[in-house]
Amino acid sequence: MKIIKTKYFWVFTAFLTFVIYFVSCTHDDQVLDTATATGSELFSKFTTTAPTIDGTIDDAWSGVQKLTGETEVPNPGNGMFAGYVGDKYKYTIRSMYDNENIYFLAEWNDPSKGTTVQPWYFNPTTKLWAQEPNARQFDVNGVQIREGIGQDQFAMLWNIDFSTPKFASQTCYASCHLFNSYRNYAGMMVPNKSGNHYTNGANEKIDMWWLHLNKDLPYGQMDDQYQDWAGGPAVTDTVGGAGNGRHFDDLTPPTPFSTTYKNNNTNTSNGPINNRVSLKLDGTGSNVNVPAWIIPDGINVAYIDVKDTLPGGLARKVTAISSTGVLTYDGGTIDPNGKPEYQQVAGLVGVGAKCFPSFIEVPLTLGRADITAKGVHTGSGWVIEFKRKLNTNSIWKQDVNFASLLDQPFGLAIFNNCNYQHSIKPNLVLKFVK
Numbered sequence: 001m002k003i004i005k006t007k008y009f010w011v012f013t014a015f016l017t018f019v020i021y022f023v024s025c026t027h028d029d030q031v032l033d034t035a036t037a038t039g040s041e042l043f044s045k046f047t048t049t050a051p052t053i054d055g056t057i058d059d060a061w062s063g064v065q066k067l068t069g070e071t072e073v074p075n076p077g078n079g080m081f082a083g084y085v086g087d088k089y090k091y092t093i094r095s096m097y098d099n100e101n102i103y104f105l106a107e108w109n110d111p112s113k114g115t116t117v118q119p120w121y122f123n124p125t126t127k128l129w130a131q132e133p134n135a136r137q138f139d140v141n142g143v144q145i146r147e148g149i150g151q152d153q154f155a156m157l158w159n160i161d162f163s164t165p166k167f168a169s170q171t172c173y174a175s176c177h178l179f180n181s182y183r184n185y186a187g188m189m190v191p192n193k194s195g196n197h198y199t200n201g202a203n204e205k206i207d208m209w210w211l212h213l214n215k216d217l218p219y220g221q222m223d224d225q226y227q228d229w230a231g232g233p234a235v236t237d238t239v240g241g242a243g244n245g246r247h248f249d250d251l252t253p254p255t256p257f258s259t260t261y262k263n264n265n266t267n268t269s270n271g272p273i274n275n276r277v278s279l280k281l282d283g284t285g286s287n288v289n290v291p292a293w294i295i296p297d298g299i300n301v302a303y304i305d306v307k308d309t310l311p312g313g314l315a316r317k318v319t320a321i322s323s324t325g326v327l328t329y330d331g332g333t334i335d336p337n338g339k340p341e342y343q344q345v346a347g348l349v350g351v352g353a354k355c356f357p358s359f360i361e362v363p364l365t366l367g368r369a370d371i372t373a374k375g376v377h378t379g380s381g382w383v384i385e386f387k388r389k390l391n392t393n394s395i396w397k398q399d400v401n402f403a404s405l406l407d408q409p410f411g412l413a414i415f416n417n418c419n420y421q422h423s424i425k426p427n428l429v430l431k432f433v434k
Contacts (some may be wrong), residue, residue, distance in 0.1 A: 006260055030287060042067040042410075042430045044095035045103060051096065053220075053385045055376040061105055066092045071108075071423035076176070076328045083144065084421035089414045091425070099434065102402050103387045106154060106412075113377040114152045114417045116302040117214050119274075120291045120356040121344050122336035127325045129290045131358055132344070132351060142190050146348035151214045153415035153422070154384060156410060158207040158400035160226065167206065175199050175206055175227050198245030203230045207400040210245065211373055211384065214302060215272040219363040222270060222371035222386050224249045226398040229426040249367030249398045271368065273360045275304060281323045290321050291356040294398030299353050306362045321402040350371040367398060399400060405432040 043065050051060040065076050069091055073084045091108035118131045134150035157175075159167040166174040176199045197208060206227040206288035216223055248271070276290035293315040308315040320328035327334045336342035341352035363369070370392050375384035391403040400408065411426040 025288050027321050031195075034327055039069065040067075042093060042095055042428060043428060043433050044097045045433050047096045047098055047103075048103065050098055050387075051105070053103075053372050053374050053386060053387055055374040055383055055385055057105065057383065061094055062095070064094045064096055064105075066094050067428070068092045069410065069425050071425045071426075073421060073423040081421045084418065084423075087423055089416065089423050091412075093412070093413065095267050095430065097390065097402070101387045102390055104385070106384045106386075107381060108154075108414055110152060110242065110382040110414075111380050112417060113382075114150070115154055115378075116300075116357060117148060117151045118149055119351050120352045120357040120358060122325050122339075122342040124325075124337065124343060127323065127327065128288055129321070129327075135421055136418075142154060144348065148418050149349065149351075150418040151212055151415065152382065152417060153213060154211040154382070155413040155415075155422070156209045157227075157411050157413075159211075159410075160205040160207050160397060161401050164201075164204040164206055166200060168409055170426065171409050171428065172413070174423050195245070196230075196411075197227050197243040198230045199228055204229060205397065207398070208267070209371055209386075209388075210323055211238065211375075211386070212272070213382065213384075215359060215372065216364070217307070217375055218303065220374055221364050222373040223364060224368050224370040224388075224399065239425075247369070249394070250396070268434055271364050272303075274359055275356070275358050275360050277318065279318070279321045281321060282375055283320060285323065286397060290318055290327065291358075292355050293317055293360065294334070295325070296329065296332060296334065297354070301357050303357045303361045309360065323423060367394065369393070370399065402432075407431050 005061050021028050047060065047296050052059055071089050071091060073081050073087045075081060075085045080427040084262045089108050089110065091106065093107075094105040096103045118134050120129055120131055122128075123130050124429050128242075132149040133146055136144055137146035137147040137148070139145050157167075157172055159174075160413075162168075166176050208225040208227055209222055210225055211217070211222040225246060225248045227245040228247065230247075275293055276289055278287045278289055280287055294311055295301050295304065295308070295314050296316060298314075304315050305313075307313055309317075316329040316331055318327050318329050325336050327336075334342075339352075341354040343355075345351060371386055371388045373384060373386035375382055377383075388399075391401045392399045402408065408430040410428050410430055411424060412428065413424045
């Protein structure tokens with residue numbers, strides 16, 4: 001009997017040890033020894049060989065598990081995403097980390113590479129300069145009449161210091177601009193009438209990584225921004241949409257129950273700026289909008305680098321506009337009449353080769369420049385590499401901190417030649433592998 005009891009004791013002990021080990025290895029916040037994909041988990045692999053951030057998939061990414069999926073444009077209501085609902089994009093994303101940085105490689109299908117954003121063109125009927133729409137245009141019968149020339153974009157949302165409780169289960173939808181009554185404000189469900197992003201409490205913040213592929217990549221950057229409460233629906237309901245919780249990093253947060261933000265006095269860069277100025281027709285007539293800067297005889301110019309607006313640069317400042325559309329600039333004039341290279345191409349999309357860009361490229365600085373990014377368009381889609389420090393030590397707590405290696409829920413979005421009508425994939429989670 002003693003031998004039998006001893007045998008049972010060791011069997012029970014072994015079983016108990018196994019149970020304890022199994023439970024400890026399936027905790028949500030553990031560092032995993034092995035990676036087992038579920039379709040929503042992105043496993044970040046530890047590396048001693050950092051990838052080169054250049055948009056080229058080098059050997060460092062071999063053996064790193066891919067998370068594959070498909071984003072889809074949802075229907076938020078009120079026609080906000082009209083013309084885009086149901087659009088889908090297949091993606092893969094990989095991640096690595098070392099003792100200092102975290103690295104990502106994102107790929108997605110998009111054969112229609114955006115080469116410019118809302119270019120300026122001359123309308124020979126009105127004799128005015130105008131800009132292409134940044135989203136698809138439809139007639140009264142719902143027939144598409146013009147394709148948007150917006151921009152390709154990629155975005156990710158993260159929960160800053162786990163401050164937004166709903167993010168764990170809703171990720172992107174925890175602050176989404178949906179026109180429905182699911183927003184929880186002070187214990188009540190309140191419609192988000194404005195379509196703006198904002199969190200559900202004064203202490204809740206979300207990290208927003210936003211890559212504008214036509215505006216950020218030229219300087220090798222991804223725009224680091226964040227979302228907060230910003231007065232929430234109370235502001236939205238009373239003043240018609242002021243509760244916009246999207247801000248760029250380095251804004252000094254407001255005190256609770258205030259929506260006043262102050263720009264950090266050391267940050268003078270707001271990133272790309274609109275290439276637009278209002279001038280009087282013939283110097284004395286009504287005000288009309290025209291491009292502020294042009295590169296005379298430039299061919300298929302996507303943007304103007306801010307350096308080219310300085311003395312000795314390629315860009316020239318527009319100083320006058322005539323009632324026939326003739327632009328006067330520092331050094332000459334441009335008469336677009338009878339010249340299709342300055343006009344729209346007939347059909348759904350396209351402009352002449354000499355149409356002017358709509359924005360001036362300015363590098364991001366300080367907190368907005370925390371993320372390094374490079375990418376290439378392969379002809380069938382985008383390949384983007386980007387990296388950020390595990391911990392940026394953000395003074396205002398405007399960045400997610402990966403240094404603890406805890407699981408991090410996230411969502412991602414893909415935009416295709418548009419302004420805000422994006423496809424999304426919510427409820428993903430980043431896990432760190434030893």
